[in-house]
Amino acid sequence: MTTRRWIYAGIVAVPLIVASTGPFFAGAAPTRRQAPFGPSEWSPFGTDRLGRDVLAAALTGGQTFILIAAVTVALAYVVGAAIGLAAAAAPRAWIDELLMRPIDVMLCLPSLLIIMVAALRTRGSAVAIACAIGLALIAPITRFVRMAAKGTVRGPVMDALRMQGESRTFRYGNYTARAMARPIAADLAIRFTAAVYFLASANFLGLGFDTTSTDWAVSVAANKDALTIAPWSVVLPGGLIVLLIIGINLLADDMLADPRTLAARRAVRADRHG
Structure with missing residues (x-):
């Protein structure tokens, strides 16, 4: 695999790993509600509108989605x-x-x-x-x-x-x-x-x-009005969705590119280094 393909695979892996293993790690988060859109006892990302830890919500919100x-x-x-x-x-x-x-x-x-x-x-x-x-x-x-x-x-x-x-x-x-x-x-x-x-x-x-679901898209919609005071409540779940989509398309484009196009790219790189 080329360096570019490893990068694309890594982009896809981030949201997939979060969605698949997230619920296991989220179990360590505090279950009691904290102050909405304030600091959290468990992570530096703060809390959402319902007082849940933003990171814990993101860890449990991708699997069903x-x-x-x-x-x-x-x-x-x-x-x-x-x-x-x-x-x-x-x-x-x-x-x-x-x-x-x-x-x-x-x-x-x-x-x-x-x-x-x-x-x-x-x-x-x-x-x-x-x-x-x-x-x-x-x-x-x-x-x-x-x-x-x-x-x-x-x-x-x-x-x-x-x-x-x-x-x-x-x-x-x-x-x-x-x-x-x-x-x-x-x-x-x-x-x-x-x-x-x-x-x-x-x-x-x-x-x-x-x-009230922790689903990534629901979290973005539910917390969008507090983007300026609690940006992570929107940026974290929204960023995971963006990474998933961009990564899949970049990886697919790279893996499924026409072999002749890839050969031409390699030839150009070889000429530059030569």
């Missing part, structure tokens, strides 16, 4: 990829049209509106909000997978495999998976970013988790 975003993206990608592949491989044009026209209608619906309706109708159910976010992601995922798969399942390599008498499983499984692995992996990072954005927006608007 990240888990819901990850599971939502995974399920949305399963559904979207299945529809997109089916449309790309459809033997008749009308089948492609039948599958994609409802997707076009879904693309016209404002994503935040879908999430707000689901949250209001279910009184902020986390499951309903996750389903609404997944529904908002299915349409763009389907469009992307169909576009990426069209040149693969209808391309010359597939025609050659078909003429050689290869099995259907091999044609549409092995080759398609290898050909589409890079673009789909890159798109997954984008969709995860979108899921985090939607989830954070819902929580920031008070439509997601309970407003």
Whole structure:
């Protein structure tokens, strides 16, 4: 791994480590409430609006947030990829049209509106909000997978495999998976970013988790009015969200870059040092 990639991996690791191991360390924090937006007995980050230690709240607020975003993206990608592949491989044009026209209608619906309706109708159910976010992601995922798969399942390599008498499983499984692995992996990072954005927006608007939750997005929304007197109550959870998103996208860009582009970069660096 290059130095740049290690740096990007380190950026991603910070919020992931905080979310996964945080609850264990937060157990040592005092359970009694302290003065709101004042100094804390346990950490130098002070307290939030409910008198909880800011660091302890941040340590316990990322697990559910990240888990819901990850599971939502995974399920949305399963559904979207299945529809997109089916449309790309459809033997008749009308089948492609039948599958994609409802997707076009879904693309016209404002994503935040879908999430707000689901949250209001279910009184902020986390499951309903996750389903609404997944529904908002299915349409763009389907469009992307169909576009990426069209040149693969209808391309010359597939025609050659078909003429050689290869099995259907091999044609549409092995080759398609290898050909589409890079673009789909890159798109997954984008969709995860979108899921985090939607989830954070819902929580920031008070439509997601309970407003007394230690969730990172809820903490930002709940403490934003005290940014000048207790900045860490907003900066710490907000910074963890930013690190997660920036790190994932930087790491994905670096790992999934075109090999020819990487070779050109290495050649340029070699010329400079030479």
